Amino acid sequence: MAIRVLIADDQMMVREGFSVLLGAQPGIEVVGEAVDGRDAVEQVAALRPDVVLMDVRMPVLDGLAATRQITADAGATTRVLVLTTFDLDEYVYEALRAGASGFLLKDASAIQLAHAVRVVAAGEALLAPTVTRRLIAEFARLGGPSGAPHGRVDRLTERETEVLTLIAQGLSNAEIATHLVLSEQTVKTHVSRLLTKLNLRDRTQAAVFAYENGVRRVGD
Template sequence: MTIRVLIADDQMMVRQGFTVLLDAEPDIEVVGQAVDGLDALEKAAELGPDVVLMDIRMPRLGGIDATRRLTGAPGATVRVLVLTTFDLDEYVYEALRSGASGFLLKDASAAELAEAVRVVAAGDALLAPNITKRLIAEFSRVSSGPRAPVRERAGDLTERETEVLSLIAQGLSNAEIAVRLVVAEQTVKTHVSRILVKLGLRDRTQAAVHAYESGLVRPAGY
């Protein structure tokens, strides 16, 4: 299946550059370009892309708000991969909380960009280790107040599912979790699917955000 991509960026050269890079991939097709957040919402509704590459700083409507509207719409299935030149904590935190499935810097290579599109299109989260560390630090900074008991916060997750959720929040892939828990990778995939269903979450990114924001998982040293 061909992955349909919409590129939202206020710089024409960036849009054209990404278009050339992605259209060179046999399984990816750029179906449209948007010049700002409002244009992205209109084009997404018109073109029905699988993935939107979303810049953060744009006129009229920024990427964070546009992402929130896109992913928060009833029945929304589009995935958003946030692209930015600004490697700052506040953007990581807000982009993921707004519903983005991934976060990638604009200096990523063509191969990294294409793989990122494939990852989020498949429903997985793109949480690079350095991004995960900053995400954890930011949640630790903003989190405050009493925390509910783990079992209450975890709903009806089993002990193993809670363990898997903790590892997801640390940025581990299914393969890495399988090695850590000494189980088959397919078993981990099953656990992840059940976690998302039980907690009413869309993907691994939301699972990681939920784990830290709810206090179910706390970074070491906090």
Template sequence: MTTTRVLIADDQVMVRQGFTVLLDAEPGIEVVGQAVDGIDAVARVAELAPDVVLMDIRMPGVGGIEATRRIMTSPATTSKVLVLTTFDLDEYVYEALRAGASGFLLKDASAAELAHAVRVVAAGEALLAPNITKRLIAEFSRMSDVPRGPVKGRSGNLTERETEVLSLIAQGLSNAEIAQRLVVAEQTVKTHVSRILVKLSLRDRTQAAIHAYETGLVRPAGY
């Protein structure tokens, strides 16, 4: 079994220790380090190259959003960032994802939810807490300058099927769920996702979701 290596960045020692105990008890997950603030997180990522960083948003000095931005803009970065916070405010969600985070989860998540989130993000999927998703979609729509209503055409030079896959990514579906919806093999979906990222010069499926909303390719109901 491949072990997912995790770094925990939080200014509260009890939070770091608590998450460490919870995750180390999970099969296939190992906490390899802790960071006390954003600057420490950036340095520890460079040193340890964890698969996933659990990043608190509110930390003294350099906060989690800026630390995420610095980590994800480094050419050497292979880590994914999962943002953890007690604050489910829209601007935090949006800015964290824009900074390059692959997921967003509230700190009151259960141990099982936390472990699932780490595995999902490590596998290259995007993850959002279910109670945040609807407001996030509304925020994408509010911040977009594209007129409301259905959008016709494709994004860039995507094929019709790739455009369809991009739309489903933006709706929060996993590769397995997309495969089931389109009645194709999951590996076929993975191929489509890879081509979408290359054609649009995007880093991951989270950026793909942001692209879909910001360009008006997809719209939530009522917008």
């Protein structure tokens, strides 16, 4: 089945451009376009797309608030991929905390765009090294974890905690497998189990969780 995509951006040229690029990619179908955050929330409820390409700066309801509403639904399967003009956009960190599964630059090529949509639709997170560095910089500015480690961390085995720490560094499953001398399938199993135990949706949430709860600390 084709991956169903909703494009949310207040600029018509951006919406149409992404629509054309994605429409030409095999296995991807653009099912709608939203002109602001509120429109995006309403269309997600009606269309149930697999992925939303979400701009941050929009009228009526901004992309961050819309992302929170979309991902707050416990039964929702829609993933949010945030669109940003620069990789150091001040909203990237907040977008990840709001529940976004990753971010994408607006000048991305058709191949990059299609890859990002497929990665996020598959349940993975598009957590590029630039985003990881952004998270670290933000926590350094805030002074580290917001409080004591969350009690749920105690549910993790030593190996799962190790994997979580490496996820927070931005490593892929293949890189974690090489680092720990494990098979990639074993790493996938550890990732799946730790996400379930911590009640997290994906790797992006896991990275944020690791820093916020002191599993990984700035400067480690």
